Structure formats: structure tokens, C-alpha cells
Amino acid sequence: MRIEPESHRNSPAGSDREQQVLDRIEKARRRKPKVKAERITLAHGSGGKATQTLVEAVFLEAFRNELLEPLEDGAELPLEGHRLAFTTDSYVVSPLFFPGGDIGDLAVNGTVNDLAVTGATPRYLSAGFLIEEGFPLAELTRIVESMANAARAAGVQIATGDTKVVEKGKADGCYINTTGIGVVRSHGLGVAGVRPGDAVLVSGPIGDHGITVMLARGELDIDADVVSDTAPVHELVADLLAAVPEVRALRDATRGGVATILNEIARAAKVAVFVDEESVPVRTEVRGASELLGIDPLYVACEGRIVVVVPGERAEAALAAMRAHPQGEQAALIGRVGDDPPGLVLLNTAFGGTRIVDLLVGDPLPRIC
Amino acid sequence: MRIEPESHRNSPAGSDREQQVLDRIEKARRRKPKVKAERITLAHGSGGKATQTLVEAVFLEAFRNELLEPLEDGAELPLEGHRLAFTTDSYVVSPLFFPGGDIGDLAVNGTVNDLAVTGATPRYLSAGFLIEEGFPLAELTRIVESMANAARAAGVQIATGDTKVVEKGKADGCYINTTGIGVVRSHGLGVAGVRPGDAVLVSGPIGDHGITVMLARGELDIDADVVSDTAPVHELVADLLAAVPEVRALRDATRGGVATILNEIARAAKVAVFVDEESVPVRTEVRGASELLGIDPLYVACEGRIVVVVPGERAEAALAAMRAHPQGEQAALIGRVGDDPPGLVLLNTAFGGTRIVDLLVGDPLPRIC
Numbered sequence: 001m002r003i004e005p006e007s008h009r010n011s012p013a014g015s016d017r018e019q020q021v022l023d024r025i026e027k028a029r030r031r032k033p034k035v036k037a038e039r040i041t042l043a044h045g046s047g048g049k050a051t052q053t054l055v056e057a058v059f060l061e062a063f064r065n066e067l068l069e070p071l072e073d074g075a076e077l078p079l080e081g082h083r084l085a086f087t088t089d090s091y092v093v094s095p096l097f098f099p100g101g102d103i104g105d106l107a108v109n110g111t112v113n114d115l116a117v118t119g120a121t122p123r124y125l126s127a128g129f130l131i132e133e134g135f136p137l138a139e140l141t142r143i144v145e146s147m148a149n150a151a152r153a154a155g156v157q158i159a160t161g162d163t164k165v166v167e168k169g170k171a172d173g174c175y176i177n178t179t180g181i182g183v184v185r186s187h188g189l190g191v192a193g194v195r196p197g198d199a200v201l202v203s204g205p206i207g208d209h210g211i212t213v214m215l216a217r218g219e220l221d222i223d224a225d226v227v228s229d230t231a232p233v234h235e236l237v238a239d240l241l242a243a244v245p246e247v248r249a250l251r252d253a254t255r256g257g258v259a260t261i262l263n264e265i266a267r268a269a270k271v272a273v274f275v276d277e278e279s280v281p282v283r284t285e286v287r288g289a290s291e292l293l294g295i296d297p298l299y300v301a302c303e304g305r306i307v308v309v310v311p312g313e314r315a316e317a318a319l320a321a322m323r324a325h326p327q328g329e330q331a332a333l334i335g336r337v338g339d340d341p342p343g344l345v346l347l348n349t350a351f352g353g354t355r356i357v358d359l360l361v362g363d364p365l366p367r368i369c
Numbered sequence: 370m371r372i373e374p375e376s377h378r379n380s381p382a383g384s385d386r387e388q389q390v391l392d393r394i395e396k397a398r399r400r401k402p403k404v405k406a407e408r409i410t411l412a413h414g415s416g417g418k419a420t421q422t423l424v425e426a427v428f429l430e431a432f433r434n435e436l437l438e439p440l441e442d443g444a445e446l447p448l449e450g451h452r453l454a455f456t457t458d459s460y461v462v463s464p465l466f467f468p469g470g471d472i473g474d475l476a477v478n479g480t481v482n483d484l485a486v487t488g489a490t491p492r493y494l495s496a497g498f499l500i501e502e503g504f505p506l507a508e509l510t511r512i513v514e515s516m517a518n519a520a521r522a523a524g525v526q527i528a529t530g531d532t533k534v535v536e537k538g539k540a541d542g543c544y545i546n547t548t549g550i551g552v553v554r555s556h557g558l559g560v561a562g563v564r565p566g567d568a569v570l571v572s573g574p575i576g577d578h579g580i581t582v583m584l585a586r587g588e589l590d591i592d593a594d595v596v597s598d599t600a601p602v603h604e605l606v607a608d609l610l611a612a613v614p615e616v617r618a619l620r621d622a623t624r625g626g627v628a629t630i631l632n633e634i635a636r637a638a639k640v641a642v643f644v645d646e647e648s649v650p651v652r653t654e655v656r657g658a659s660e661l662l663g664i665d666p667l668y669v670a671c672e673g674r675i676v677v678v679v680p681g682e683r684a685e686a687a688l689a690a691m692r693a694h695p696q697g698e699q700a701a702l703i704g705r706v707g708d709d710p711p712g713l714v715l716l717n718t719a720f721g722g723t724r725i726v727d728l729l730v731g732d733p734l735p736r737i738c
Contacts, residue, residue, distance in 0.1 A: 040503065040504040040509065045535075087495070088495035088529055128546045133408075137406060138407070160437065164414050165410070170540065366536070
């Protein structure tokens with residue numbers, strides 16, 4: 001369960017050991033992606049290193065086209081002179097019900113958020129249910145009502161659907177796919193546009209959702225007063241973009257957490273991302289539970305938090321715009337973008353050291369969304 | 370496994386017994402839909418009676434909106450002055466590979482076809498993979514390549530995707546959701562527009578896909594030379610609509626087969642649909658295997674066949690247009706639409722009798738698509 005970062009660096013910058021680590025990482029990253037495993041593992045679904053390799057080596061290789069290539073949370077489609085945002089997600093969270101939400105509102109909010117962070121106004125969702133034989137109708141009804149409420153709250157319509165049932169033992173209660181369509185309003189958002197000198201912000205405390213789900217599994221004897229942050233972020237994003245149109249990139253920090261997003265930014269934009277551990281907002285309960293679980297909160301999924309990159313001089317304006325919205329009250333500046341070492345995320349720890357925050361290697365939190 | 374139609378009617382039309390049956394069916398259909406079962410059964414995924422009740426009582430009730438209401442294969446979305454077609458399907462076929470295709474091309478063709486039958490030009494697909502831990506990478510690669518080939522053949526782009534992995538025993542190898550976007554070109558297609566006097570056609574032999582999958586499971590010691598009909602029908606549909614713009618309704622006859630489509634038409638348009646058993650094209654091998662399996666081919670899924678309703682006087686033109694396309698060479702006129710008894714499908718059997726072809730009650734062919 002413990003996350004092992006690829007390297008700890010408490011040695012002074014520029015040391016031989018540090019350079020060796022950087023060289024090794026750089027070499028590994030230059031390789032053509034190839035999945036070494038012969039079978040799919042849970043790590044391939046973690047959003048981390050294994051997922052990235054699988055996507056690049058198998059899916060991108062076969063489907064190669066300019067829409068899929070940017071690997072953003074959603075694609076931007078040219079259609080009849082308009083630009084549509086299009087995104088899909090399957091939800092396999094376990095348990096199906098947890099403090100603060102359930103798979104139903106998660107499936108709506110998650111896809112609404114993937115549309116919102118492409119700078120689009122979310123409009124329509126599809127809903128594909130994959131149900132295990134024997135699943136209680138009362139639970140299905142509760143999930144469906146929760147979806148309907150979340151859709152109303154987010155201002156989207158569930159326009160089309162599908163139901164499949166598989167034999168007992170061939171699923172786990174209920175899985176849901178939602179796929180969303182939005183209308184793109186803003187221009188040029190994307191992690192590849194991030195530049196040295198930019199500021200990195202988060203919209204609120206991180207890790208609430210992931211820790212809530214882990215605790216709801218009841219496998220741990222921890223009783224923390226924490227609820228999922230599942231919520232639609234499209235209004236927060238709209239307010240932010242209205243106040244700061246210069247926003248470079250937006251992402252919602254779900255599977256793999258803030259650390260994964262920052263790595264995607266560092267790699268796509270070929271920049272270094274420096275994060276101050278002390279400025280990352282983490283609730284006391286979440287920090288405590290994370291420590292007991294042996295997980296760094298930076299890797300824990302949120303379902304209603306965004307990571308925002310803006311030009312450095314616009315950081316205060318972006319913070320102010322987010323803090324003016326109820327969902328962004330605890331927004332914080334957590335780091336900055338530099339140029340060296342390119343492709344890496346470096347954390348200044350609370351103890352004064354620096355360490356590389358790499359992509360996850362395993363999957364410490366399977367089926368968190 | 371044997372299909373039990375709700376009633377056999379070899380008695381002369383207008384008899385007391387017949388009237389009682391019609392009254393009973395009419396009464397049952399007037400009831401507010403309510404799912405009686407406390408747990409989901411395979412029948413809820415059959416596309417038949419249980420699916421219909423579940424969709425109406427649970428999903429429509431919660432999601433109620435004018436887009437979902439028509440319950441067509443896809444929704445028509447107003448967007449920035451254009452009309453988009455939007456449809457979703459999860460694919461859970463077992464086995465994953467079968468003669469003539471696999472879950473990959475099925476997942477592309479099935480969603481392309483759902484777009485095509487709404488009168489839309491298919492443009493973009495999303496692909497959501499739900500993979501069981503331990504699934505062989507070589508099989509996944511084969512499936513993904515098959516999807517890519519099918520997408521190229523159908524002229525659609527796979528624009529966005531998602532991968533989730535669940536623990537061993539929580540899925541069955543690999544499930545795929547595809548959701549599609551198309552641009553609607555034709556006006557007013559829909560089963561509710563069907564009128565007495567219309568003609569009912571199919572584009573080719575029925576049941577090939579379903580029988581192929583059943584035989585591929587190897588549970589039966591039958592060796593029939595039959596392959597899945599999985600194919601994209603958008604070109605066939607485009608040719609048909611160009612030649613006969615008066616087409617009233619189009620559907621692809623997948624889960625639940627032609628019988629289910631005809632029932633949906635009869636109910637939505639409040640018409641009677643009369644089918645001549647002898648004019649329904651069924652391959653000898655499929656008929657033979659169906660008899661051994663105790664299944665009426667009318668209920669067996671196709672994955673590349675369409676049911677077409679046109680005004681009676683345009684039947685010959687529609688047949689000619691379909692027969693001019695390689696996928697419609699064996700198109701046939703199989704029945705006509707009348708006004709009484711409304712809501713029912715009646716089959717003139719090869720033996721000179723008439724029987725009601727109702728919606729499926731159980732699910733004789735689970736996980737066929």
C-alpha cells in the first residue's frame with residue numbers, strides 16, 4: 001500500500017547522485033512505450049505509469065488520430081463549424097454508496113467536470129448501466145435518482161441510455177459509463193501550453209473523496225469525519241475563466257490525484273513543476289487517514305477539485321476568483337512552473353528537503369471512482 | 370430456453386378466446402409500469418418485456434425529459450442550431466471472439482448503426498474499456514485493433530477514451546462502452562410515425578449474429594456454417610434514404626431481434642403489424658440451429674440488419690434501393706401495417722395459422738452483444 005517515490009532527494013541540488021537519477025528517468029521516458037506485462041493488472045487502471053504506458057502503447061497506437069493525441073480529459077471535436085467537447089468515463093467505485101455521495105452523482109459530476117475543464121459548457125450525458133444479476137432494484141433506483149438530481153444541479157440532460165445485465169459473478173453490483181457533450185467556449189486550454197513562470201493552484205482541500213471511499217470499505221478501523229467532495233465544477237470554472245481568461249490549463253484531479261495531473265503537465269509542456277508541500281491544502285482528518293493508510297494525499301483522488309495553471313502575474317486574480325465561489329473558498333497557490341529539470345515534478349517537503357513526485361507505479365487505491 | 374409466446378391463435382379471427390386474450394393484453398399494457406422483481410435478473414437485459422418495464426419505471430421516471438422519451442436507439446440533440454444524434458451502448462458479448470467478428474468491431478458497428486438508423490451520418494465515438502484484472506494483453510490488443518479497423522471502415526473517429534480495471538472475478542475479461550455522435554441529415558424518422566398501409570422490410574437474412582455467438586460458446590454440439598453479420602449499415606441507410614426519402618422508421622434489429630423492433634413499432638404508433646413468416650429471410654443453418662436451441666429466429670439478434678417501414682406504395686422502390694447495395698442484396702418485404710388490433714404484432718405462420726408475437730418475457734440469449 002505504501003507509495004514508493006522513485007527517488008528521495010535530500011542531497012544538495014546538482015549532486016552526482018541526483019544527476020544519475022535524472023538521467024535514468026530521462027532515458028526511461030525516451031523509450032517507445034511498451035507494455036511489458038502479459039496480463040492486465042489493477043495498476044493499468046490506476047491512472048499512473050502503467051495506465052499511461054497502456055494508453056500510449058495499445059490505444060493510441062491503434063486509434064491514432066489528432067483528436068485523441070493530446071490525451072486531455074476530453075476531446076475537442078470540430079462539428080458543423082462549432083467546437084464540441086466530448087468525454088467518456090466508466091465508474092466502478094466500491095462501495096457504491098459512501099458519505100457525501102454514491103456512484104450515481106459521481107458518474108454525473110465526474111463527466112460534467114471533464115467537460116468543464118476543457119473550457120466547455122456541459123450539455124448532454126449518456127448513461128450506460130452494466131448491472132450484475134441479483135442487484136437489488138431499490139439500490140438501482142436510489143442510484144438513478146441520485147444521477148437525476150446531479151444532472152439537474154449541473155444543468156445537463158441525460159439524453160440517451162443503455163442497460164446490460166451480466167450473470168452473477170461477472171460484475172460487482174453496478175458499473176456506470178457516462179459520456180458527455182459540451183460546447184467549447186474558451187480557447188486554447190491545454191496542459192501543453194503551460195510555461196515557465198506560471199503559477200499552480202488548487203481549488204480546495206485535496207483527497208477527501210479517495211479517503212472517504214477507502215474508509216467506507218470498512219477494511220480499516222479508522223473513524224474519520226470526512227465526506228466525498230463530489231460536486232460539479234463547471235460554475236467555478238466559468239467564473240474563473242471570466243475573471244482570468246489567460247488560464248493556461250485546467251484539470252480535475254481525480255484518479256491518481258494532484259500528483260498525476262502535475263506529472264502530465266510537466267511531461268506535456270516539458271517543464272519542471274515545483275510544489276510546496278506546506279501550501280497544499282489537506283484536511284487534518286484526510287492527512288491523518290492518509291498517514292495510517294501509507295498514502296501521500298497528493299496521489300489521492302478528488303471529485304470536485306481542480307488544478308489550475310495561470311501566468312504567474314495572474315495568480316492572485318485567479319485565487320480571488322475561485323475564493324469568491326463557495327467551491328473555491330479554500331483555493332490555494334501550491335507551486336510554480338520552472339524550466340529545469342524538464343518533465344519532472346519536485347516537492348519541497350515540510351522538512352526542508354526536495355523529492356521527485358513521480359507517476360504512481362502500482363495502484364494503492366483501486367476502484368476509487 | 371424455449372420462447373413461449375403469450376398466446377397461440379389458430380382459432381378463426383374474432384373468436385371469444387381471441388378477444389379475451391386481446392383484452393387481457395390491453396389491460397396489462399394500460400397499467401403504470403412497475404418492476405415487480407426485487408432484484409435485477411438477466412431478463413432485465415434482454416431488450417424484451419422486463420427491460421422495457423425497467424426502463425419505463427426506473428430510468429424514464431427519474432430522468433424524464435423530452436429527449437429520452439421517444440426511446441429510439443439514439444437521441445436527437447438540438448445544439449447550436451444543428452441536430453446531433455447521440456447514442457450509447459455497452460457491449461458484454463460472450464465469447465469475446467466469434468466467427469465473423471469480436472467485441473471490438475461489434476462495439477464500433479453497433480453504435481455506428483444506432484446513429485445510422487436515426488438518419489444521421491456517424492462521426493465520432495468514445496470508447497470506455499472495463500477490463501478484468503488478469504486479462505491477456507494480447508487479446509486486448511487484438512480487440513483494440515479490430516475497433517480501429519471497424520472505425521476506419523465506418524468513417525468514424527475514436528475521439529476519446531477511458532480505461533478502468535476491476536479485480537479478478539468482478540468482470541468477464543473485457544466490456545466496452547461506445548458512445549457515438551452523428552449529424553442528423555434526414556427529417557422525422559421515428560417509430561411513432563408508422564401508419565396503417567405501410568410496408569415492413571428487412572435488409573437481409575436475420576439471426577446470423579445471435580446464432581453464431583450461441584454456437585461459439587460451445588455449449589451445444591452443433592456445427593453450423595454461420596458467421597456474424599456484424600457490419601456498419603450507414604451506407605445502406607444513406608442509399609435507401611436518398612432513393613426513398615419517405616421512409617417512416619428505421620431500426621437495427623439487435624438485442625431481442627426483429628420481433629422486438631416490430632413490437633416497439635406497434636406500441637409506439639398504436640398500429641397492428643402483420644408479418645408473413647414465409648417471407649422472412651432466414652438462412653437454412655440459422656433456422657436449423659434455432660430449432661435445436663428452441664428459439665424463434667424472429668427474436669435472435671442481428672448486428673448488420675435493418676428493419677425498414679415505408680409507405681406501402683414505396684415498398685418496391687425501397688427494396689430496389691436496398692438490393693442495389695451489397696449489404697441489402699437479400700432484402701425482403703416481410704409484412705404490412707394495419708390498424709387493428711392496435712399495439713400487437715401478428716404472425717401468419719407457414720402452417721396457415723396466426724399467432725401473436727409478443728415481447729420476450731425471459732432472456733434466452735444473454736450477452737449476445
